[in-house]
Amino acid sequence: MTSSAAPTATDSLWITTCVWFMSAVVRIVEQTMTTTEDTQPETDPSALLETLSPSRAGDFKVCPQLFKFKAIDRIEVPPTVYQARGTTAHLALQWLFDLSAEKRTPETLYELFRKAWVDLRDEEYPELFDNTADEREWGLESLKVLANYFLIEDPTQLEPLDRELDMTEDLGEMTIRGILDRMEEEPDGLVITDYKTGKAPPEQYAIPAFFALKIYALLIRKRIGRTPVRLKLMYLNGPTVYQIPVTDAQLDATQRKLEALWAAINRAIVANDFPPRPGKLCGWCSFQDRCPAFADKPDDVAAAS
Ligand code: SF4
Secondary structure, X not given: OOOOOOOOHHHHHHHHHHHHHHHHXXXXXXXXXXXXXXXXXXXXXXXXXXXXXXXXXXXXXXXXXXXXXXXXXXXXXXXXXXXXXXXXXXHHHHHHOOOOHHHOOHHHHHHHHHHHHHHHHHHHOOOOOOOHHHHHHHHHHHHHHHHHHHHHOOHHHOOOOEEEEEEEEEEOOEEEEEEEEEEEEEOOEEEEEEEEEEEOOOHHHHHHHHHHHHHHHHHHHHHHOOOOOEEEEEEEEOOEEEEEEOOHHHHHHHXXXXXXXXXXXXXXXXXXXXXXXXXXXXXXXXXXXXXXHHOOOOHXXXXXX
């Protein structure tokens, strides 16, 4: 049997003090939890996008991890013979239109290609070839690709308005930056042209390549207030030309897509979340050996991708 005595005044004061103390502790704990849950870590504003190029926008669309390797980590990869051919051919074609129309012959273009290669080789591609025989073979193959140019266009009948044009424009919150290959005035309006020295993909796979050209058309519309009428992809290794008409409505849609991409990239930067998206491109991706999507795959599986 237990017995209990009636509480004294001292006991009541002790109990009241304990209740007040426990309430205060609960309030402090609640406040601490609220503060911890509601406060996000501050994002360094300098980490967010400042500019975006059409090619990096395309990278993010295809594979966010690829975008990270190139644009965030800025990992340098050794140049390839294909890149060297593309850069040198672009320079030679740019110079071709510095000359008067009657001088724009295949022989002149070959000579300009050789000159462009001499200018670029030591600076940008010093270790591309192991020996002069390989370099010569590459050069001859490149001239064959350039010869195709004259099968799809007569440069004596053309006076481009601009070549290798540096395009940097603000579109709303975004700043878009890139180099436009060529723009010409044709009877029905402005045409934006992009040279490719690689092989043309089947027509249905060429559509994504027009995304970058639509962005350039958007930048031209912003800069000079005219909407190009056509976008043209010239694949010299084939050769093949793909063209599509372009309208204001398409360019408005392109701007909305670009805004969505810009926002998605910034969200990825804040969350540091750039998921790999394995696909057909992986077989040509220079970053496969460090890509998380291939981390656990045996070499023969990775090679087959
Ligand atoms: S290997 Fe494939 S998944 Fe990985 S970064 Fe390259 S394209 Fe993306």
